[in-house]
């Protein structure tokens with residue numbers, strides 16, 4: 426909270442029985458900014474002080490040292506603080522301008538590692554809008570952890586192993602063709618997969634064929650392995666195009682297959698602790714002692730094949746041993762909640778205390794113009810198509826609004842992709858939401874382009890002014906300015922909250938709030954007017970540009986200089 430130190434010190438003077446941490450906890454934002462900048466509620470003091478809250482508030486105001494504040498008033502049971510606008514603005518703006526993009530950094534994390542399992546699409550299937558959420562939420566969380574002093578490790582746990590590859594190999598060998606796959610790899614492989622399921626409906630035995638091929642693959646059969654490797658390479662090429670487009674990098678592409686030779690360790694440990702029991706030929710871990718609502722975790726199928734769960738357990742151990750993480754995050758859709766609860770339960774049965782540091786960062790379902798996504802039926806919305814359409818829409822608006830802009834195509838890509846990413850991130854992550862591009866790629870309203878546009882506007886003012894900003898004469902004290910300044914001052918708190926709640930939407934909502942405050946200010950002031958406040962106004966404009974750019978960077982959204 427802005428001015429917090431000053432307020433705590435003043436309150437501590439008149440409330441010697443309260444320690445500063447207790448005071449800090451009670452401070453809150455008043456219901457409206459008209460009531461003040463910071464409020465201190467007195468309800469909880471009534472008992473100890475044997476006075477009515479209203480009386481306590483009035484007594485505090487009568488005795489507190491008001492120096493350095495515009496005023497301090499009692500409003501019912503609240504003590505409301507109005508900060509001195511001139512000195513507070515000066516403090517905040519000089520902080521932003523001297524720290525630039527490091528403004529808001531903290532060292533809470535002390536360089537501890539946070540592993541982030543993110544994106545993790547499945548080989549031989551298109552990356553769908555569903556995987557977009559994992560990719561962009563994971564990427565934003567990585568940026569946010571870093572801003573909080575941690576070291577993120579971004580892991581793409583590719584779905585490159587499992588029975589589906591047996592099915593695919595069978596389908597390819599039975600009715601596929603090499604030329605077809607080469608000409609359009611993922612689409613063709615997806616078609617084979619869909620056809621497999623259609624045919625399997627009529628003929629159950631196909632499933633056995635698929636299983637048999639997967640068993641061969643797990644047993645190291647050369648032909649199966651070669652086909653698998655080929656499917657994997659082709660898929661990765663297509664995924665990489667999308668990652669490049671979103672400018673998202675990974676520290677590791679160790680997918681499920683990477684753990685093939687690392688599963689015996691988990692199985693041995695489970696055996697040692699006598700946790701494995703047999704059930705209908707399969708090996709399972711009973712989890713009812715941890716939580717009676719949890720169904721058992723299946724570790725090995727009756728034919729000896731390992732499972733998604735087995736590989737995830739091996740991966741969890743590997744990550745602890747390799748990175749010694751402080752937290753291990755899994756950015757995966759809410760439909761896998763049960764899976765991750767089971768995984769954590771098995772880890773804690775194994776006696777690993779760090780099981781508590783494993784967190785499923787769940788997110789809601791995304792629909793696109795009301796359409797759901799399902800790869801089984803082949804009815805998918807492709808991320809690539811969405812990005813292409815967003816690009817087109819952005820380009821159209823740029824051509825209307827700024828026909829002379831030089832690098833329209835480049836800007837349209839930043840605006841289109843930025844719009845999609847921003848929209849994804851501005852919703853609380855566990856919400857389900859529907860999505861239409863027209864609504865998202867708009868330059869007005871609660872959109873990414875609106876924030877980008879606001880920052881470009883700030884930059885254009887600075888270009889016109891053509892002078893260095895210096896802070897010497899700052900004395901801004903009107904309400905519109907003050908709303909911008911207080912919003913800027915909240916950024917460090919927002920950075921912390923976004924991490925504490927694992928919620929990039931806090932940054933996105935903040936960026937919208939700051940943009941609105943700035944545009945209101947812009948509409949009501951003659952920023953470039955040649956008077957003795959010109960410098961101060963430019964300092965404000967420059968600070969806004971810096972903090973908006975940094976907010977967008979945290980979200981993984983590019984900010985064009987002009988648009």
Ligand code: ARG
Pocket residue numbers: 542545546547582583584737740755757
């Ligand atoms: N490939 C999986 C899917 O698309 C997601 C993997 C998530 N990560 C994990 N460690 N289980 O559903």
